[in-house]
Amino acid sequence: MARADKSNWSYAALKAATERIPLHDFAVPAPELARKLLGTVLFHEQTAGMIVETEAYLGTDDLAAHSSRGITERTKVIFGPAGHAYIYLIYGIYECLNVVACDEGTPGCVLIRALEPLGGLPLMAQRRQWKGPVKGLANGPGKLTRALGITREQYGLRLDRGPLTIRQWREKPNFEIAVTPRIGISQCVDWPLRFVIAGNASVSK
DNA sequence: CAATAGATCATCT
DNA sequence: GATGATCTATTGC
Numbered sequence: 001m002a003r004a005d006k007s008n009w010s011y012a013a014l015k016a017a018t019e020r021i022p023l024h025d026f027a028v029p030a031p032e033l034a035r036k037l038l039g040t041v042l043f044h045e046q047t048a049g050m051i052v053e054t055e056a057y058l059g060t061d062d063l064a065a066h067s068s069r070g071i072t073e074r075t076k077v078i079f080g081p082a083g084h085a086y087i088y089l090i091y092g093i094y095e096c097l098n099v100v101a102c103d104e105g106t107p108g109c110v111l112i113r114a115l116e117p118l119g120g121l122p123l124m125a126q127r128r129q130w131k132g133p134v135k136g137l138a139n140g141p142g143k144l145t146r147a148l149g150i151t152r153e154q155y156g157l158r159l160d161r162g163p164l165t166i167r168q169w170r171e172k173p174n175f176e177i178a179v180t181p182r183i184g185i186s187q188c189v190d191w192p193l194r195f196v197i198a199g200n201a202s203v204s205k
Numbered sequence: 206c207a208a209t210a211g212a213t214c215a216t217c218t
Numbered sequence: 219g220a221t222g223a224t225c226t227a228t229t230g231c
Contacts (some may be wrong), residue, residue, distance in 0.1 A: 072215090
């Protein structure tokens with residue numbers, strides 16, 4: 001992971017070292033997409049970070065998933081085409097970013113839980129009012145959205161291109177994936193649907 | 206260190 | 219009217 005170890009890239013160099021992910025590649029079951037998104041890079045507003053922690057949320061059987069209650073004004077995007085952004089407000093304070101999985105009509109999404117900051121670190125720190133170590137800049141779902149300036153204004157945006165995008169390295173990094181139960185839920189607590197890059201310092205606590 | 210309380214509001218019952 | 223896919227500050231050992 002020599003490439004990913006280099007932090008504070010210029011935004012342009014990071015764009016050049018990565019390539020677009022076809023929208024079609026997102027249309028897989030949520031657990032599979034959760035694995036695929038590890039090691040990819042999320043870009044927004046002159047800041048970027050590598051995804052190091054994800055959680056899969058399934059369809060109707062997964063009572064921890066917002067989509068298990070059916071289509072509502074908030075959850076409708078989860079039932080739409082894959083590769084789009086599901087963003088919601090949690091605890092009245094923080095925004096959480098999800099990537100829609102599965103084919104259109106089938107619910108499923110992946111919560112982005114942590115990033116390793118790569119580009120635009122000063123701006124990320126400023127948005128977060130953060131003076132601690134870089135690894136604490138975006139090591140949580142509410143922290144990463146704030147660090148990258150992501151809000152519900154980006155709800156429903158496609159992520160293969162445009163202002164909020166996820167790209168993959170042209171040279172794929174090599175890493176081990178660890179699987180654990182999901183965090184912060186009260187239903188389906190034991191399901192092994194949380195995926196992390198083993199040993200990465202920016203994984204949440 | 207670990208445990209706990211508080212912030213704060215859109216969504217759903 | 220209750221709750222929540224969180225985070226920070228504070229208290230107490």
